Amino acid sequence: MHKKAPANVHCLLDGLLEKGLPYIAAHLGKTIKYPIVFTDVIGRIHYPDEPGTPSQLDDLFVELPHALNDQEYYYDANQKNLYLRVGENRGTAYIIVNNLPDSKVSQTVTAIDEGSRLAVKYYFYNLESLRESQSKFKQELVEYLFFKSQINIRDHLKPIYYKLQFDKPYMAALMEADQANSNVDWEMLSSYTTQHFKRIDLEIIPVSWNNSIVAIFPTSYREDTMEVDPEWTKQIVSNGYKFRDIVARIYEQDISIAYGQTYTLDELHRSYNEARIAMALTRLMGKKRFVQQFAEMGIFTCIFSCDINTLKNYTLSTLGKLLDYDKANNAQLLDTLRHLLDNNINWKRTADCLCIHVNTLDYRVKKIEELLHIDFSTIETRVDLYIAIKVWDTLHLTGFGIKDLQ
Structure with a gap:
């Protein structure tokens, strides 16, 4: 047997569709003479929603009490706020009544009638469905804008996002x-x-x-x-x-x-x-x-403003012999150089990070100088190697041409 809808539900839903949550708040305000707030499952305020300023952005959210758990409602006696849960899963919402005396809790829970609860549930359920629908179109937009830019985007943009x-x-x-x-x-x-x-x-x-x-x-x-x-x-x-x-x-x-x-x-x-x-x-x-x-x-803004192929060639011309040596000998010269530069040429700290003796570190640096035909003691060499390694690591981390580089 289906549960009969509250007598006022049709009127409330019509008002919700026409005027939104303010209509439901006004309806509840006839019997509840305290401030009312509607939030979603994580406390994002949907009513009241007034234009904000940069200094007021924190008020988009309220902190929901952990004591709510699976209870239908919870009253925070310290803050004098009543939290009533509506709906479930990602469509869950909360009706919050602020500055409510504890003597009014039972009366207020009853005053939040079934019609109002159903209207709020309907609002947030449809809001979640709308989000999912919009997400599909936006995903397609990003794919065209960022990953298929070689095709004529003008042929595809208008149907996606006008x-x-x-x-x-x-x-x-x-x-x-x-x-x-x-x-x-x-x-x-x-x-x-x-x-x-x-x-x-x-x-x-x-x-x-x-x-x-x-x-x-x-x-x-x-x-x-x-x-x-x-x-x-x-x-x-x-x-x-x-x-x-x-x-x-x-x-x-x-x-x-x-x-x-x-x-x-x-x-x-x-x-x-x-x-x-x-x-x-x-x-x-x-x-x-x-x-x-x-x-x-x-300086990295200037460097990464170059095209990717130029950056690849730069890193390979600077570090290529180290990469080849490491690959052929299962060595760690590039990683050693990376740690030494990141540690501001602190030999003791670098050796500790790599779990090796300082003498071993000295041997590796000499091998690096031999392979690259450089003098590691000069600031020009250190800066060049530092930049080359950061460019190399960034290309790997972002995935730009990684298959070509290995």
């Missing part, structure tokens, strides 16, 4: 977790990324991709020169730091963010590759929880 325009500059950004086995729900985080930047009137396109998020940023620029407003870039980077901190608080996961430079859509794959390089190189430097711009990598 808001993008060919004559305007865009920027690609990459977000990755610092932990190897992250439990971040990237699809859900992609949706929240959209809302995060919408609070500052920026319509970006974030897409979950291979345990990361790739985002397309429409830029602010001068119409006559197409130059990007430097203040816009500062704002984006500043909000990158804020968003990084929000993710750490909500998901208890550290992330890093890298930005490419700006290009039109025909060349946007270059911005994506620059973001990948900025991410990989900064990780190779041992950093975490960073926000890095490709344009702010110093």
